[in-house]
Every structure is written in C-alpha cells, then in structure tokens.
Amino acid sequence: MEGEQQQTELASARKGLIRAIWSTSVAPRFSSKPIMEDYLLDRSSFLGGDSTSSVASGGNHGNSEHPLSQRMVPELFQGSIQESSNLTKSEHDYLEQLLRSDDLKSIRLASTRLADKEIFPAAEEDEERRDVPEEKPANATLSSSSPSFSSPKDNEDEERNTPSPKPVQRRDSQVQQQLFQLHEKASIMPSTILKRMSGIAAAKASRPLFISHVNSLTQEDEPPVQRYDDEEEEKSPKDTIGVMSSWNPLKDLNTWIDGSEGVEVDNEGTPEISSPTSNPFKILGTSANDTSCHPHVLSPPLMEGLQLFMPESLQEHHYWLKYSLVRDGPGQLKMLRHCRASQHTVLAIETTNGHVFGSFTSQPWRLTSTKGYYGSKDSFVWRMRRSRNEEVDSIVEQILMESQMDVYPFTGRNNMVQLCTKDCLALGHGELQDESIGTNSKDENEENQDSESESGPPHDFYGLAIKLDKSMRTGTTSSSETFGNPCLVKRESKGEAFKVANIELWSLTPHETEDEADRAEMRSLFLEEKRLAESNLNLIEILVGGAHI
Structure with a gap:
C-alpha cells in the first residue's frame, strides 16, 4: 500500500x-x-x-x-x-x-x-x-503551419x-582573434604574454593602482620602464612595434613554452616570468574560431583586468559566455533566458563608435515585479579608456589598449545597483552634483540641452550609469551616485545616448568545462531552495524602497 x-x-x-x-x-x-x-x-x-x-x-x-x-x-x-x-x-x-x-x-x-x-x-x-520586424525576408513562412512540436x-x-536585421555591420576582429588564440595556445595570463612579447622585464599589464578623486580605480598611464642590460637599451618599445606586426606571436610562444629560447632570468638564474603552468582562467562557451560571436566584446586582457577588482573568491574562476547579441539575437528577455541561472556576471557593451564598457554584478539578472533596485556592494561599472575604432600597429599595442581601463566601485551613497524591468535594464541611480566630474560648463550644458531637445527626447536617463532598452539595440550612460562614475563613453559629457554594436553577458564559474558548469547551474536553478534568501538580499525594497524609472 x-x-x-x-x-x-x-x-x-x-x-x-x-x-x-x-x-x-x-x-x-x-x-x-x-x-x-x-x-x-x-x-x-x-x-x-x-x-x-x-x-x-x-x-x-x-x-x-x-x-x-x-x-x-x-x-x-x-x-x-x-x-x-x-x-x-x-x-x-x-x-x-x-x-x-x-x-x-x-x-x-x-x-x-x-x-x-x-x-x-x-x-x-x-x-x-x-514583435514583427519592419522588413521580413521574402521567403519568410509562418512557423505555426506545422503541427509538430520542436x-x-x-x-x-x-x-x-533565421535572417534578422543586424544593428550594425560587424567590425574586423582579426587582431582580437589573435588575442584569443594566444590565450588558448599559451595557457598563461595575458599580462605574462604582454611581458614576453614586449621584451621589457618591468612591463606588466597589472600596474600600480590608485584611487582618483572621481572614484575610479585606474592603472597608471605611463609606468616607469626599467632596463636591465645595455643590449635592451638599444631597442625601445616604439622601435619594436613595427617588427611585431610581421612577427608570429604563436610560433614564438611555442618555443618559449618549450624552453628553447627567450626565457628571462634574474641574477641567480631563476625565471622572472611566471610558469606557463600557473593555470590562468579558461574561456568557456566560445573560442577564437567561433565566428558566430565575432567580434567579441571582452578579450583576455580585459578579462584579466576585470578579475582583479572582483571579490577574492572569484579571482580564480573562469569566464563562460552565456549570451552574445550577434550570436543569439537582440532582446532583453532573450538575454535573461540565457543567464537566469548565473549569479556572478559581467555585462560587456560595445557601441558603434567602438566604446567598450559594462558592469560586474553578484546577483542574477531577473525581472523584478515591483520595479525595485537590488544588488550587492561587490558590484562595479567599468570602461575601456580607448575606443576600439582607434587604429593599432601591432598585437602588442592591442594588448596594451585592451589592458587600460577605469573601474568605478560601489560608493555606498545609495543601494540602487541593478534594475531589470520589462522596459529596460539599468545600473546605478542618482545624478552626480559634483560639477568637476564628467560635466560640461553651465553654458555648454544649456547649449547642448537646447540643441538636443530639438532633435531628441528629454534626458530622463541622467543618474543612470548604464541603461539599455528592451530591444538591446540602444542605450544611455551618464554619471551616477551609486558608482561615482562619469559618463562611460565621453567623460566630459553629462550623459550620452549610444547605439549597440554588440553585447555579451559572461558568467563566472569555478568549473573548468562547460558541461560541469552547466550541470551546476541547472541544479542551482531548479533544486536549491534559495529564493527566500535572494529576496532577503534585496535591501533596497526592504529597507529604503526602490526607485522607479
């Protein structure tokens, strides 16, 4: 019975x-x-x-x-x-x-x-x-004509x-593919690759950090270069840039890893470069040859730099690409479907002007029925200093450009970190009143407002560090109190609208294979009884109430 x-x-x-x-x-x-x-x-x-x-x-x-x-x-x-x-x-x-x-x-x-x-x-x-696209392919058919269930x-x-209109034409990504190939083949950190390729013992991708008056954790623009022998003085980094263009970095790294040449040692004969067995982060969900995701927004140098600002428990995790706009198609709900099981994520945005910026958050991106903010103090927003539209002469210069970023951590001025509604996805809230950060003069602002009011909607996005509309094709950025950041595409501007070239959502995982990471996320999504704990982490609604847009 x-x-x-x-x-x-x-x-x-x-x-x-x-x-x-x-x-x-x-x-x-x-x-x-x-x-x-x-x-x-x-x-x-x-x-x-x-x-x-x-x-x-x-x-x-x-x-x-x-x-x-x-x-x-x-x-x-x-x-x-x-x-x-x-x-x-x-x-x-x-x-x-x-x-x-x-x-x-x-x-x-x-x-x-x-x-x-x-x-x-x-x-x-x-x-x-x-949503019905304005222009349908000539051979489009109704999917409901078949009774079968796929x-x-x-x-x-x-x-x-299915053919769909792309936001913009994809840019060339050959140099960026080389960065992925280097990471996959060498199995060493991008900063170590930069050190080896530049040939300067003191050149490091991870440079001394300082906190500026605008709350940006940055890297020094021009760190001191230490030369260690007379022979090296004959070749400056600028002199070697042109040579690097024709140099095959993959072949050179093979001989270096094999130990046949190019290993720099100190006076006692100890290698100064970290061992290739240092087990750097892995890149899951995509690869250098994954043309469906080209051009990638994040690159290995960017990934390494961002990981330095994450909680210590995540600094040995691996990157797993969960959503790519050029691969999976635009749309907020589409992105949410791919990442709803992921807790620690990096949002990476590239605009049509080549600006690259985004966020790191420690709470899953999910629709909030009450339109309230949520999130954790580990979150931050970031920006790459230079536009990818700027030309570079070598892969060394590309790595240097990808390694230069500004990071704006949570300030504690308010608890408005993440917002996800049916209409938009946003980070940060509260317009900065400090006129020395990311703002024009009063006369310039009045002139800009007059000119922009004639050609566009009012600037209701001021105070939001990042805002993406539900189509994921356009967005805005401005200064915010939550992160103490300026406008992420133009520091001297109070706020700017942008058009999206590509968006990626990366998950941080301790697992080294995609299958292991996938099983762990599915167990967490469907079986772990932690919805109450997640709700309790929403300090904004519980303590002060969420702001609305």
Whole structure:
C-alpha cells in the first residue's frame, strides 16, 4: 500500500512538472490551452516518446491512445499554438532527465521554480515573440503551419539561422582573434604574454593602482620602464612595434613554452616570468574560431583586468559566455533566458563608435515585479579608456589598449545597483552634483540641452550609469551616485545616448568545462531552495524602497 501511494505521488508530481513545463514553454492562442494541456499530459510529447505516457497521465490511460492524439490533433493544433524557446536547451535536457527519474522532492522543487514568473516569465508575456520586424525576408513562412512540436534546441537553431536585421555591420576582429588564440595556445595570463612579447622585464599589464578623486580605480598611464642590460637599451618599445606586426606571436610562444629560447632570468638564474603552468582562467562557451560571436566584446586582457577588482573568491574562476547579441539575437528577455541561472556576471557593451564598457554584478539578472533596485556592494561599472575604432600597429599595442581601463566601485551613497524591468535594464541611480566630474560648463550644458531637445527626447536617463532598452539595440550612460562614475563613453559629457554594436553577458564559474558548469547551474536553478534568501538580499525594497524609472 505504501509503495502504491508513493507511485501515485510520483505520478502526480510528474504531471505537475509537465504542466509547469507546458505553461512556461508554449504560448497558447485562442482556446487551444485545454486541448494542448490534455495532449501533453496524456501523450508526454515533451519527452518525445510514449515510454512514460502512463506515468505522465497518472497511470489512468495505460497504453491506450487519447482520442485526440492521432486523428484530431493535427487539425486542431494547426495555427493554434506558438512555439517558444522560453526554455533553453540546457533547461529542456535537465527537466527531461528529471522527469525520467524517481526523485520526488526534486520534481516538486522544479515545478515550484518554473512557476516563479520573475525567473520564468510566462510565454504569453514574452513580447519578443510578438514583435514583427519592419522588413521580413521574402521567403519568410509562418512557423505555426506545422503541427509538430520542436524542442527548445530546434527553436534556438531556427532563431540563429533565421535572417534578422543586424544593428550594425560587424567590425574586423582579426587582431582580437589573435588575442584569443594566444590565450588558448599559451595557457598563461595575458599580462605574462604582454611581458614576453614586449621584451621589457618591468612591463606588466597589472600596474600600480590608485584611487582618483572621481572614484575610479585606474592603472597608471605611463609606468616607469626599467632596463636591465645595455643590449635592451638599444631597442625601445616604439622601435619594436613595427617588427611585431610581421612577427608570429604563436610560433614564438611555442618555443618559449618549450624552453628553447627567450626565457628571462634574474641574477641567480631563476625565471622572472611566471610558469606557463600557473593555470590562468579558461574561456568557456566560445573560442577564437567561433565566428558566430565575432567580434567579441571582452578579450583576455580585459578579462584579466576585470578579475582583479572582483571579490577574492572569484579571482580564480573562469569566464563562460552565456549570451552574445550577434550570436543569439537582440532582446532583453532573450538575454535573461540565457543567464537566469548565473549569479556572478559581467555585462560587456560595445557601441558603434567602438566604446567598450559594462558592469560586474553578484546577483542574477531577473525581472523584478515591483520595479525595485537590488544588488550587492561587490558590484562595479567599468570602461575601456580607448575606443576600439582607434587604429593599432601591432598585437602588442592591442594588448596594451585592451589592458587600460577605469573601474568605478560601489560608493555606498545609495543601494540602487541593478534594475531589470520589462522596459529596460539599468545600473546605478542618482545624478552626480559634483560639477568637476564628467560635466560640461553651465553654458555648454544649456547649449547642448537646447540643441538636443530639438532633435531628441528629454534626458530622463541622467543618474543612470548604464541603461539599455528592451530591444538591446540602444542605450544611455551618464554619471551616477551609486558608482561615482562619469559618463562611460565621453567623460566630459553629462550623459550620452549610444547605439549597440554588440553585447555579451559572461558568467563566472569555478568549473573548468562547460558541461560541469552547466550541470551546476541547472541544479542551482531548479533544486536549491534559495529564493527566500535572494529576496532577503534585496535591501533596497526592504529597507529604503526602490526607485522607479
């Protein structure tokens, strides 16, 4: 009797999970919801087979066919449902595996998580699926013409292969690909590569840090260069720049790693450069040859520099690309689907003018129903000092440019770190009143406001360090009290609008392979009972109340 009761509870839990999966992954239209629900419960079409149909239906139908399953379903479902990629392939595979298990507690927990609309917005609320591009391809067809139900993997592949208007033409990324190749082949930190390639013993990518009056943690522009022999004095870095253009860094690094040449030692014969076995961070989810993500926004030198400002517990973690606008397509909800299981993330934005900036946050990016701010004091915003549109003469100069950044940490002036609503994604709040930081003179401001008011909307984004609209194609940046930062694309400006060339969202993970990292995130997303803890971390709403935009 006890065994029968346990099987009954297990069957009921599986039925509830399938119902939650359907509610999350399929957007019903017209009156097809009861039909679709009955079909999924009785036929287990989510699993793609009949092996568990009796379990999914609670054991009531056995192997008998539902009267609508074969003859009437194609006619009733044709044109009456909308396929959705609201579940990623990883989520789909994990839930399918969970449905085939006998883990009653985990099945119930997963059903509860799927019902959380902040994490899994209902498919009918996904406005991205309803947006119709102004220009459709000539060969476009209606996806609802087929009665078959494809997996989220099929939907993702279809989205990636379907022609869609790109925000801008992709820039050339050959030099940046070399940076990824160097990192993958040499297995050493970018700063060590820079030291080896520049040939100067004292040149380090990680230079002395100081805190300026504008709250920016920066690197010195021109650190002192120490020459260690007369022969080296004959060749300055400027003299070697032209040679580096024709030099094959990959080949040179091979001989260096093999120990055959080029190892610099001190007076006692000890190598001054760190060992290649120092296990630097790995880059997961993409590679130098991943043309679907070209051009990457983050580069290995940028990654290393950013990691220096993260909490110590994350400084040996690895970078995992979860979302790329050029690969996955634009749209805020689309990005949120890919990163909802990630806690520590780096947002990286590149504008059409070549400006690169972003943020680091320690709370997952999720829709907040109350429009309140949340986040942690570990967060910061950052910017690359030079535009990528500036020409460089060598890969050495490229590494130097990618290594120069400003970081603006949390100031404590307010708790308004992250904001994520259906309309926008934003970081920071509160316009800086200090006129010495990132502002024009009064006359210049009045002139700019007069000229811009004639051609554009009012500047209601002042005080937001970064703001992206829901299309992820445009955004704004200005000074903010939260991070004490100036405008991130033009320091002398009070605030600027920008057009997006590419956006990336990277997750920090302790796992060295994508499969391990994926399994860990799926367990955390569906099984860990920490939603209450996450809510308690929202100090803004609990203590002072969130600001609204």
